[in-house]
Amino acid sequence: MSRKTNIIIVSVILGFVAAAVIGFLIWWLVTDTEEFTIIKLEGEGIGDIEYTAAFTRIRGSGDIFWWFYPTLPAVKIIKPIILWVDGVTGVPPSLLANFGMFGPYDFNLNQRSDSWINNYNLLFVDAPLGTGFSTAQSDSQIPGNLDATTDHLLFTLESFYRLHEDYADTPLYIFGEGHGAQIALALARRLASTDPPGRFQHNLKGVVLGNGIVSPALALTKLGFYLEELGYIDANGRAAIETLSEDVSSSVSGGQLRDAFDKFITLGDFVNEKAGAVAVNLGHIVDKLTREASRDYFGQRQYMQEKFGLDAFSFMQETVAPALGIPSDVSFDYNRAAVVDAFRNNFMSPATPHVEFLLRNTDLKVVIYNGNLDAVSNTPGQLEWVDNLQWPGQEEFKTTPRRTLVINRLVEGYFRETPRLSFYWMNAAGQSVPLDSPLAMRRILDRITQPK
Incomplete structure (x- = not known):
């Protein structure tokens, strides 16, 4: 060579x-x-209905779990996407909203005939990190504010649209229940903002707040009145609650949000032990309790336990996780206490500026529905912040006549509706209207998403 x-x-x-x-x-x-990667889960699944389950692995933070069910009709991309978040003190959407309320299967893994996937695409997201199947790399990586949580959700939505590009023009509605309302508002505001421009295409149409913890200190000012009028406490109990409310409001006004939260989070024990209610579930006040009944943050988990008669959290760990192919070292909702602690400095900050921003600067719909049996987000307290919003359409909203929501000849509630802002008073429902009044919630959903 x-x-x-x-x-x-x-x-x-x-x-x-x-x-x-x-x-x-x-x-x-x-x-x-690359700020995130997508880990698509490849388990055997549950039933025959199409789905995508995945983690969005955010560099330096952790994994956000999301679960998408496309609607059953053949033309899927024209049906709205319902994105559901639940926040710090609620029950993860992958559990309650999915199996307990309107997902394709119930807790017995039987197909639900009235599931929302008959008409809508469903996207359940366990957020913030540390809730549900979403896991942080360490407790120090759990976000303690809405900005960081919104960043994580933007990565999650971007990963969703990467896998489902055909849905970029599909109408998107963000639903937030309880504290999830704050997260939904912050996410909607970021998506609607043009500075900086979005990293992905979407078609956001509105934000929907269910028994939202939007201005908790202000809502608390009406709790004593609410419980006394219903006979759960007397005048002395009302005075005790109003003193607590003044302390909380003073802490919020003085920027001592951590102190305000520490008082607010003990509300259930305070009402029962110091205001004389003895055994009231604040999330569903007609729920009868014993003196010894254990209470979670605001009673939602206990009510769910009684409603379905099973250990739903074990169900997620032992049945759902293996079916989806979730690694065995991921424990469902294991870090909830750390998440609550992380948000202590920000939880009580009013989210009404986000509502006003959306109403002033976008054409998005803002819809609020409130179960009248929820004492934490009691309806009189909710109306305190709703009736004091500052935006050009406020006078039209306040002077629009309230109408009756009737289904099968039953009065399910009332509503006041303008093109931009709607409020629904829901009878015989607590913290979770879709759970307590499913037919009424479907009517609300149709009114929100269908052109008038």
């Missing part, structure tokens, strides 16, 4: 090596700067 041939061979080899090195560097640079 000639010396010239050897030189050519060596040059070719060196060329391949250089190309490989350059390719590796390009790959390394791209992957190193």
Whole structure:
């Protein structure tokens, strides 16, 4: 072999090596700067209904779990997407909203005939990190504010649209129940903002707040009145609650949000032990309790336990996780206490500025529905902040006549509706209207999403 041939061979080899090195560097640079990756779960699944379950792995933070069910009708992309979040003190959407309320299967894994997927695309997101199947790399990575949580949800939505590009123009509605209302508002505001421009295409149409913890200190000012009028406490109990409310409001006004939260989070014990109610579930006040009944943050978990008669959290860990292919080292809702602690400095901050921003600066619908049996987000307290919103359409909203919501000749509630802002008073429903009044909630959903 000639010396010239050897030189050519060596040059070719060196060329391949250089190309490989350059390719590796390009790959390394791209992957190193990628802010998230998508881990699509490949378990056997539950039933025959199509779904996508995945983690959005956010670099340096953790994994956000999301579960998407496309609607059953053939033309899926024209049906709205319902994105559901529940926040810090509620029950993860992958559990309650999904199996307990309107997902395709119930807790017995029987297909639900009245599931929302008959008419809507459903996207359940366990947020913030540390709730549901969403896991943080460490407790220090659990977000303690809405901005960081919104960042995580933006990555999650971007990963959703990467896997489902056909849905970019599909109408999107963000639903937030309880504290999830604050998260829904912050996410809607960020998506609606043009500065900075969005990283992905979407078609956000509105935000829907269910028994939202939007201005908790203000809502608390009406709790004593609410409980006394219903006979759960007397005048002394009302005075005690109003003193607590004044303390909480003073702490919020003085910027002592952590102190305000520590008082607010003990509301159930305070009402029962110091205001004389003895055994009231604040999330569903007609729920009869014993003196010894254990109470979670605001009674929702206990009510769910009684409603379905099973350990739903074990069901998620032992049945759902293996079916989806979730790693065995992921424990369902294991870090809830750490999440609550992380949000202590921000939970009590009013989210009404987000509502006003959306009403002033966008054409999005803002819809509020409130179960009248929820004492924490009691309806008189909710109307305190709703009736004091500052935006150009407020006078039209306040002067619009209230109408009756009738289904099958039964009065399910009342509503006041303008093109931009709607409020629904829901009878015989607590913290979760879709759970307590499913037919009425479907009517509300149709009114929200269907053109008038």
